[in-house]
Amino acid sequence: MTDLNPATERQLLPVATARESWAWLGRAVRTRSAVAAAGVVTAALGAAATVLPVYMFGVLIDRVRESAPISALGGIVVIIAVSAIAAGVFTGLAGYFVAVLGSTVLARLREAAVVRTLRLPMRTVEQAGKGDVLARVGDDVAVIDKAVSEAVPPVISALFLVAVSLTTMVGIDWRLGLAGAIAVPMYTLALRWYLPRSAPRYAAQRVAMGARSQALISSIQGQRTVRAYGTEAVHRGLVDQASDRARLLGIDVFGIFARFASRGNRAEYVSLACILAAGFVLVDNGSVSVGQVTAAALLFHQLFNPIAAILFTFDEVQSAGASLARLVGVVSIRDAPPPAEVRTPTAAGLRMNGIRHGYDGHEVLHGIDLTIAPGERIALVGPTGSGKSTLASIAAGSITPDSGEVLLGGVPLAELAGTIRDHLVIVTQEVHTFAGTLRDDLRLAAPHADDRAVELALASVGATGWVRALPAGVDTVVGEGGHRLTAAQAQQLALARVLLVDPAVVVLDEATAEAGSAGARDLESAAAAAVAARTSLVVAHRLTQAATADRIVVLEHGLVCESGTHEELVAAGGRYARLWATWSGDSAVGDSIREGEGENGAE
Numbered sequence: 226m227t228d229l230n231p232a233t234e235r236q237l238l239p240v241a242t243a244r245e246s247w248a249w250l251g252r253a254v255r256t257r258s259a260v261a262a263a264g265v266v267t268a269a270l271g272a273a274a275t276v277l278p279v280y281m282f283g284v285l286i287d288r289v290r291e292s293a294p295i296s297a298l299g300g301i302v303v304i305i306a307v308s309a310i311a312a313g314v315f316t317g318l319a320g321y322f323v324a325v326l327g328s329t330v331l332a333r334l335r336e337a338a339v340v341r342t343l344r345l346p347m348r349t350v351e352q353a354g355k356g357d358v359l360a361r362v363g364d365d366v367a368v369i370d371k372a373v374s375e376a377v378p379p380v381i382s383a384l385f386l387v388a389v390s391l392t393t394m395v396g397i398d399w400r401l402g403l404a405g406a407i408a409v410p411m412y413t414l415a416l417r418w419y420l421p422r423s424a425p426r427y428a429a430q431r432v433a434m435g436a437r438s439q440a441l442i443s444s445i446q447g448q449r450t451v452r453a454y455g456t457e458a459v460h461r462g463l464v465d466q467a468s469d470r471a472r473l474l475g476i477d478v479f480g481i482f483a484r485f486a487s488r489g490n491r492a493e494y495v496s497l498a499c500i501l502a503a504g505f506v507l508v509d510n511g512s513v514s515v516g517q518v519t520a521a522a523l524l525f526h527q528l529f530n531p532i533a534a535i536l537f538t539f540d541e542v543q544s545a546g547a548s549l550a551r552l553v554g555v556v557s558i559r560d561a562p563p564p565a566e567v568r569t570p571t572a573a574g575l576r577m578n579g580i581r582h583g584y585d586g587h588e589v590l591h592g593i594d595l596t597i598a599p600g601e602r603i604a605l606v607g608p609t610g611s612g613k614s615t616l617a618s619i620a621a622g623s624i625t626p627d628s629g630e631v632l633l634g635g636v637p638l639a640e641l642a643g644t645i646r647d648h649l650v651i652v653t654q655e656v657h658t659f660a661g662t663l664r665d666d667l668r669l670a671a672p673h674a675d676d677r678a679v680e681l682a683l684a685s686v687g688a689t690g691w692v693r694a695l696p697a698g699v700d701t702v703v704g705e706g707g708h709r710l711t712a713a714q715a716q717q718l719a720l721a722r723v724l725l726v727d728p729a730v731v732v733l734d735e736a737t738a739e740a741g742s743a744g745a746r747d748l749e750s751a752a753a754a755a756v757a758a759r760t761s762l763v764v765a766h767r768l769t770q771a772a773t774a775d776r777i778v779v780l781e782h783g784l785v786c787e788s789g790t791h792e793e794l795v796a797a798g799g800r801y802a803r804l805w806a807t808w809s810g811d812s813a814v815g816d817s818i819r820e821g822e823g824e825n826g827a828e
């Protein structure tokens with residue numbers, strides 16, 4: 226279904242607080258404590274080696290002013306040269322260690338976010354929208370990655386340099402240090418002005434970017450529906466609206482940053498003026514030498530670039546912080562509490578008790594009770610929108626119902642936890658072919674299946690012929706960027722996967738709906754192979770498929786209205802009989818009961 230609501234109104238995934246993000250970061254850094262320690266030590270040595278030449282330059286000035294012999298200057302020049310080289314080496318190493326640490330931590334965060342996202346309940350993903358989920362594992366990771374490789378290493382080196390430079394200035398004369406330190410409250414005030422204004426703007430910008438992705442994805446995915454209903458203008462409007470919001474927030478963020486930068490410049494010029502003024506007085510009264518004042522002024526001046534690096538990348542680092550909070554938000558979503566014990570079903574019967582479920586406050590299933598005996602093959606039929614797919618997803622544990630429960634062999638699905646797919650597999654119409662060889666695609670759910678098992682499964686679903694005809698047979702690369710399979714072929718593979726997993730229960734939702742009539746027969750026999758000797762629930766769009774089931778359950782307006790064998794239901798002359806009459810064109814059942822025409826069950 227195409228989403229016509231603005232993506233901004235969606236219930237996006239949670240965002241971590243600053244405290245939670247720092248706590249997560251602290252834990253992650255501790256796992257690589259050796260690299261972190263190497264980063265700190267090399268950054269400190271780099272800062273010290275950067276400050277030393279400037280200090281020695283002041284000493285050089287004093288020696289020249291004292292008319293010291295050239296030989297006395299040589300040692301100073303050597304110290305300046307060696308420490309300049311050391312500064313380069315240590316600062317480079319610090320950048321390397323910080324980048325290694327950052328990339329490792331980010332890789333773990335990304336993996337954790339992807340794993341967590343894949344485990345999220347369908348409902349949460351649907352409420353948040355795929356755009357939000359993709360923006361987090363895509364855009365947010367890219368923002369942090371850029372910050373970690375480009376912004377964070379120089380910022381950390383700069384912070385060390387600021388600390389060591391100010392300490393050295395205080396060492397020369399505390400009043401020079403004090404004059405330089407005037408910049409600190411000014412920067413602090415600038416930051417205090419900036420942070421509360423920029424943080425919510427960055428966060429809003431990230432949300433707006435997620436909403437923009439969602440609006441785009443929603444329109445592109447629903448392209449056919451958009452065209453069918455001629456709602457291009459509505460969707461263009463939604464995308465424009467989302468883009469405008471992201472653009473305006475971008476301009477706003479930049480305006481705030483420009484004002485912050487001018488406050489930073491003011492702090493630098495005021496402090497440097499104070500250092501020079503204090504220097505004149507202190508030299509005048511003989512407290513310090515000209516060389517020492519020169520060194521202090523140069524040390525402070527040398528901080529302009531690192532401070533600018535901190536300030537100008539602060540927005541990048543802060544933006545990375547907002548992205549980090551969004552990723553940590555996903556990673557920190559708590560799983561439903563694990564069952565006290567993971568139970569194993571003793572039989573293959575499936576029971577649904579009092580199932581009620583709705584979307585956006587609109588109930589579509591109104592209390593379904595359905596028992597499927599072990600080995601029984603049930604066909605679920607009914608008009609479009611009657612709730613068949615929803616019930617199938619609930620039966621398979623893909624959706625947790627609003628109320629009621631599903632039991633497999635007497636065990637509630639929740640208590641099967643991670644083992645559920647060993648016992649119960651669902652094949653939906655939306656079959657995805659993963660990029661990789663066809664063999665790997667088949668073994669996704671059953672990694673231990675050997676070549677013989679793969680061949681047998683392909684033969685059972687009638688796919689051997691076309692698979693052999695592929696350029697490299699089962700080793701042909703399929704999916705994104707590889708050989709394109711037809712929808713029917715992809716469905717055959719999905720059914721072959723069922724055979725490889727060999728579950729006791731299988732749910733097929735419209736697995737045969739997309740094929741043309743000749744292909745439909747192939748898929749029907751493939752589906753028959755997949756459900757053979759298993760308990761099964763098949764959403765049957767083709768009533769010929771329903772007719773061969775052990776029992777047919779007819780769903781209408783979210784309620785079971787009929788249940789029985791094909792013969793019983795046709796004889797009863799009710800809803801199913803009308804659908805069957807329309808489907809088979811069986812006028813004997815009654816020309817007057819054409820109302821099912823055009824409905825889903827009669828396609």
Ligand SMILES: Nc1ncnc2c1ncn2[C@@H]1O[C@H](COP(=O)(O)OP(=O)(O)OP(=O)(O)O)[C@@H](O)[C@H]1O
Nearest residue numbers: 226351584589608609610611612613614615616825
């Ligand atoms: N993810 C969803 N979000 C909101 N509404 C949904 C969602 N999925 C289904 N619905 C709505 O719930 C109702 C039942 O849908 P469902 O797909 O279960 O019916 P169905 O009988 O399988 O229909 P069809 O034969 O067309 O697939 C429909 O009105 C549908 O629009």
